[in-house]
Each structure stands twice: as structure tokens, then as C-alpha cells.
Amino acid sequence: KAGVTQTPRYLIKTRGQQVTLSCSPISGHRSVSWYQQTPGQGLQFLFEYFSETQRNKGNFPGRFSGRQFSNSRSEMNVSTLELGDSALYLCACSDVPNTEAFFGQGTRLTVV
């Protein structure tokens, strides 16, 4: 059974640019959540999607957005990148929301 796949694994972007990250969940898992991990703030919840609907969003500015497709794959987008957006972005999926979540390896975003 394939795990959670995040692409790309590494990204380097310049301030002011935008970026799109992708997450393919485990087959049959319709709930996809995104987290930002930084040394200072730890793991912070970004948003959750279930059946193509965003169910909730964490305390992040509107520059952070996402979507989910009918095959449960999800993307998150960050516009007008800032240096502080440098982080490991983790995608997690579950078959039912708020149960045990399975994480991908993450996308390491560096903003220069």
C-alpha cells in the first residue's frame, strides 16, 4: 500500500514569488491536512480538506491557500513568499477526520 507522497521534496524560492506544493494521500483516505513545521513554532495546523471541502483553517494569513481534487489529492499554495515562510510543510491523511493521521516526508521550502 503506497504511503503519502509529497512533491517536490525540496524547493528554493525568492521572496515575493509564489509556490505550489502537492500531496497524494493513501488510497481511500479522503481527509488531508497540512502542517507547517519550524524550529521556533513547532508543528502548526494550516488547514484540512475532506471530500474537496475545506473544513477549517489554522491561524495563517490569506497568502496560504489550498484545495483538494476529486481523487483526494491536495495542493497548497503560498503567494508573495516571505523569508519566514521557510519551513518543512507536511501533509497528513486519514480515512476519517481527526483520527490517526499518516504523514508524508514533507516539502522543505527555503525562501531567500
Place this chain on the structure above:
Amino acid sequence: GNSVTQMEGPVTLSEEAFLTINCTYTATGYPSLFWYVQYPGEGLQLLLKATKADDKGSNKGFEATYRKETTSFHLEKGSVQVSDSAVYFCALSRAGGGADGLTFGKGTHLIIQP
């Protein structure tokens, strides 16, 4: 709101030593509790879970018991190995569902020396 508190470390132990990583939480109702482990350069792996009071989760020699009376979910292992070196995260999910994801502690960096 929900919160999780755990010792951040680093915690350094010798191989075969006994391990305890403390975790306490604040939440309404009866959340589900989890321990995740993160190896360098990797995402998080679910280590064990407990969904109700007095449940004991266990996996790979690690154990944790859901203690409602002390709002705790301490992680223990009787004899650690060098390969257990990693960062360990305690987490909870809100009781009754809800769409605000998992709430994580800051993580405990564990270093096992041979």
C-alpha cells in the same frame, strides 16, 4: 483551547537505559492521544495511540497510558537502542471530531549513546 506540553530536551541516555518522556495535555472532553516519531529528514510516523481513558497504546517496545485524572500520556520504553534516536511528538485530536487537526507538543529530541 487545546494544548500539549512535553519536555523538549535534548534527552541523552545510554543504550539499554529506561526511557520516560512526559506529556500532559489540556483539552475539553475526551480527546484521542498520539505519539509520533520523526527521524532526521523525514516526516512523522505514528508510534502509538489511545482513544479513551485508561487505554494503553504500545508499539515497538514503547508504551503510553491515557490518564484522564492527571491529563497525561507519558511515553515509556524499558530498554532503548541507538536506533531510537529521533524527535518524539505527543499530540491530541479534539474530542467529538472537529476540523482543527492535531495539536502537537514542541517535540522531545532523544539521543541514545552506545
